[in-house]
Amino acid sequence: MTTVLVVNVNTTQAVTDVIAAAARSGVSATTRIVALTPRFGPASVESNYESHLSAVGVLDAVQGFDGEFDAVVHAGFGEVGREALQDVLTVPVVDITEAAAHTACLLGRSFGVVTSLDRTTPAIGDRLLLAGLAGRCAGIRSVDLPVLDLEANPEVTVKAFVEQARRLVEEDGAEVVCLGCAGMAGVHEAVAAALDVPVVDGVAAAARLAESLVGLGLSTSKARSYAPPRAKDVRGWPLRGGEAG
Structure with missing residues (x-):
């Protein structure tokens, strides 16, 4: 059985829990999804500062996992940290931003x-640019709802996402829509x-690609x-597992 760690940022x-359900919906019955929540870090990630803090918490969660696994999904849309996981792991690491964009490129021009939130759109754009996918992106729109409010009023959330997705298609020329936040998978x-x-x-x-x-x-x-x-001395290293290397 294949085991994929899906790490919330x-x-x-x-x-x-929402991320875990989405990941399980994308894989075969023979693949086990293990969802991890970092033991420290921000309650939600909506800024560059929080993104960099979360990257350390994600590393800690993965390196502290007690068990074998075959792949890792970095479940932060537009967040940093995927590269650090790839440095320290020998198994595949798939970021949900790149997974969504690569998949979309197979489905439309x-x-x-x-x-x-609107303030997160530049970070998403940067990740797409770094991945070489920005040229295929017709636009990035926001619903102006904080991550932790997405589940609070599902009716409002759904209406807002449908409205912005429609504008992407009708005004920006998008042929495929990507959901740009792990917390809104539903x-x-x-x-x-x-x-x-x-x-x-x-x-x-990302789970299926992994x-x-x-x-x-x-x-x-x-x-x-x-x-x-x-291998080197890293002073005050907070991660479980000891040395950075």
Whole structure:
């Protein structure tokens, strides 16, 4: 059985539960999803500061996991930290931002992203640019709802996402819509029903891609960019497992 760790970037268990359900919806019955919540970090990630804090909590959660696993999903849309996991792990690591965008590129010429807060759109744009996918992105729109409020009023959340997704398609020319936040995975069905375009849930896509990489016997190249960190003294290192290298 393949085991995929799906790591929430924030410390809110309710968000982890939503992420876990989305990941399980995307994989086969023979794949086990284990969802992790960091033991420290921000309750939600909505700024550069919080994104960098969360990256350390995610590393700690993965390195402190007591058991074997075959792949990791980094469940933060537009957040940093995926590269650090690739440095220290030998199993495949898939980020939900890139997974959503890569999947969307297989389904249409252009895609758009609907996310939570407007202030997070530059970070998403940066991640897409770094991944070489920005040229296929027709636009990034927000619903102006904090991550932790997405589940508070489902009717309002769904309506807001459908409205912004429709604008991406009708005004920006997107042919595929990506949901740009792990905490809103449950909105997928409503947006797909309202619009006649494919809708990609980054968590489900990332889990399936991670499962596929394991099945293909492939993992991160260690030739250069993601080679293991050189052994050195790292003072005050807070992560479980001791030394950074």
